[in-house]
Amino acid sequence: MKQHEIVGYNRANLGKTESKALRIEGNVPCVLYGGKTQVHFYSPAILFRKLLTTPEAYEVTLNIEGDEYKAILQDAQFHPVNDQILHCDFLEIVDGVDIKVEVPIRFTGVAPGVQKGGKLIQKLRKLKLRGAAERIPDYVDVNIADLDLGKTVKVSAVQLEGVEILDGPMLPIATIEIPRSMRGKAA
Template sequence: MKKVEIVGYKRADLGKTAAQRLRAEGYVPSVLYGGESQLHFYAPAILFRPLLFTPDVYEVTLNIEGEIRYGILQDTQYHPVNDALIHADFLEVVEGKAVTVDVPIKLTGTSEGVIKGGKLNQKLRKLRVKGLSNEIPDYIELDVTSLGLGKSLKVEAIKAGGFEVLSSRNIPVVSIDIPRALRGTLRAE
């Protein structure tokens, strides 16, 4: 997994008014859970940018007043009108304890069906996996070279190494759709 660092400060007041004041000052109230104890903290909103606007999964180094902890961004909440980040939840990465994350799927190769005029349709962009944080890859690579017209690859085609795939095995990941213009010519053959 890729890594990023967020420097923050412990929260003394956990109420709604204190959280609103922090947001007005440009901070994001956050919580780290899943370890020995919960840690409530706040950090500047600008530090969350690499985590939010990417499909990648990051292991976050949380430096909270000199105390170093590791986590994975689990959930975010946004303002309903201006889409500003108003809260973030982190799952603490504990040595030897499995984590559940969504890993992006990267397609490689040029499909036979696309060469013949078909349209590549990626139906699943992320795959839910569970495993130790050091064994979860940055992305899952799926080769589509042998995919013909009207064919699809399902989750069961993905080889899991060191992690467990939690997504349903029957969900199609990618398919080659036959365009309307080609449908008539394929029936004639």
């Protein structure tokens, strides 16, 4: 996984009023859980841009007033109208404990169905994986070199070492759609 660092500060007071005051100042209230203790902290909203605007999975180094934690972003909540970040949850990475994370899919190869005039339709953008943090890849590569017109590649075609795929094996990842102009010829 890619690396990112966020600098945070411990929260003295918890609650709705304090969280609202932090957001007005341009900070995001956060919580780190999954380790020995929960850590409530806040961090400037600008530091989250790289984490939230890309589909990639990041291992985050949280520097909270000198204490460093390794974590992944588990959840982010946004305001329904203006898309302001309201709250972020981080899951601490503990040695020997598996984590669950969604990793983006990347296609490799050229599909013969596309060369014949078909359209590649991506049904799934990310795969849910469980495993040790150091075994989680940046991307899940899916080979589409065998996809012809009307064919589909499913989750069962993906093989990863040391990582368990949590999505159903029959779930389609991508398919080659036959164009309307060619449907009469293909039948």
